[in-house]
Amino acid sequence: MTALDQLLAEVSGERMGATVATLAGDAFAGRRVGTLGGAAARAWLSRHLQGIGATVATETFSVRAVPEIYAVPTAEWNDGPLAFGRDFTLHLASADTGQSRRGSLGVAGADDPAGRWLLVPAAMTLSEAYLHADGALGLLVGRAVDGDGWHFTMLAGPNPGPLPLLSVATGLWERLFDAAGESFSANTPIRRIDVTGTNIHGRLRTAAPGGADLLLTAHYDGVGDYPGLRQSAxxxxxxxxxxxxEAARIIAAGLPAEVGLSVALVDGEETGALGSAHHAAQLSTRNDRPLVINVDGAGCLHEAAAIEAGGPAHGILAVLDQAARHTGLPLTAGPVASDNRRYAAAGLAAIGIGAGMAGYHSPADTADRVEPATMVAICRLVVATGWLAGADATKLSSLIGDRR
Known part of the structure; x- marks a missing residue:
């Protein structure tokens, strides 16, 4: 058995599953940036990194206008209650109205808007709908739900508009078009708050002058719980x-003496990858140029792991391909719209790895649906990539002038 294979044999799905179960627990409340749940997760993760031998520090940054649903939203059609999260959710462009508004249903552009909740036709933009909404109580737009019947929760999106705005599950929204004139009521308790995000940095090894420096990254924040809606992320x-x-724990002792290794668990990815943008700017200011491997979503592998390379990543991408061949994991080029893009935009060699997830941004994203075998496959890929990169830094010529 080679030295690399010995390291790969140490990867534990059970250990990673326990980490996921802890992070998804009630105590961390979905880990939205700036919340008590996020702070609790940060404290636990800091201790976890210290437990694997890392020197840990944190770094704060500002996050403006985070949408917060501060009470359970309610909606009724002909006095029958609709289910928040399934039948409807609050659109990010909604105005904040804590009190319920009751009126009749109508169609934007076709009915008198005064005192009505207006259904916005699919071909009509919100900007156009506002032109037909003088005196309206609010707007209803159709939106698809996922395979589990949940609306997606998003934190990054448009600024609030002038009216209450609900996203309604497509099937229900279509039925409401046949209910013009019937009674509808809803409230939209959503506000924007400024919060502080906090990145967690763990240094396990310091690179010698001229040695390769590996940076493993992942965001630890989620979209967070809402009143009446548990979203464990x-x-x-x-x-x-x-x-x-897990990868950092395993390869820390297996790298050559001159190779550095650190971990960044970043905050605020769900609000626009702000934590990684903050960290990438710091690295640029210090002229630090680590090789970045970011993992976002290792829950449900189908046929292949998605890989996105950015920045001067030709060398590390070649090593990643060698690692995938060694571990037997198929790879495919695909979008990994996560923190890797912030590091790449700062001119760093960055690889994003994604392997799918069940229940994206919804209450269905639970620990029991995260596949241990998927985490093992992705962790083995990261371990092999890091070990191969450190064992033969000559493969990483992309650090010297490769700007493809």
């Missing part, structure tokens, strides 16, 4: 955090 991105921590 197990796969997104508890699974990525578990993989990165």
């Amino acid at each position: 197990a796969a997104d991105n508890g699974s990525g955090v578990a993989v990165v921590c």
Whole structure:
């Protein structure tokens, strides 16, 4: 058995599963940036990194206008209650109205808007709908739900508009068009708050002058719980955090003396990858140029792991391909719209790895749906990539002038 194979044999799905279960627990309340749940997760992760031998520090940054649903939203059609999260959710462009508004249903552009909740036709933009909404109580737009029947929760999106705005499950929204004139009521308790995000940095090894420096990253924040809606964020991105921590633990002792290794568990990815943008700017200011491997979503592998390379990543991408061949994991080029893009935009060689997830941004993203075998496969890929990169830094010529 080679030295690499010995390291790969140490990867534990059970250990990573325990990490995911902890991060998805009630105590961490979905880990939205700036919340008590996020702070509790940060404290636990800091201790976890210290436990694998890392020197840990944190770094704060500002996050403006985070949407917060501060009470359970309610909606009724002909006095029959609709289910928040399934039948409807609050659109990010909604105005904040804590009190319920009751009126009749109508269609934007076709009915008198005064005192009505207006259904916005699919071909009509919100800007156009506002032109037909003088005196309206609010707007209803159709939106598809996922395979589990949940609306996706998003934190990054448009600014609030002038009216209450609900997203309604497509099937229900279509039925409401046949209910013009019937009674509808709803409230939209959503506000924007400024919060502080906090990145967690763990240094396990310091690179010698001229030695390669590896940076493993994953975001630890989720979209967070809402009143009446538990969103544990197990796969997104508890699974990525578990993989990165496990990979760092395993390869820390197996790298050549001159190779550095650190972990960044970043905050605020769900609000626009703000934590990684903050960290990437710091690295650029210090002229640090680590090789970045980011994992976002290691919960449900189908046929192949998605890989996105950015920045001067030709060398590390070649090593990643060699690692995939060694571990037997199929790879495919695909979008990994995560923190890797922030590091790449700062001119760093960055690889994003994604392996799917069940229940994206919804209450269905639970720990029991994260596949241990998927985490093992992705962790083995990260371990092999890091070990091969450190064992033969000559493969990483992309650090010297390769700007493809």
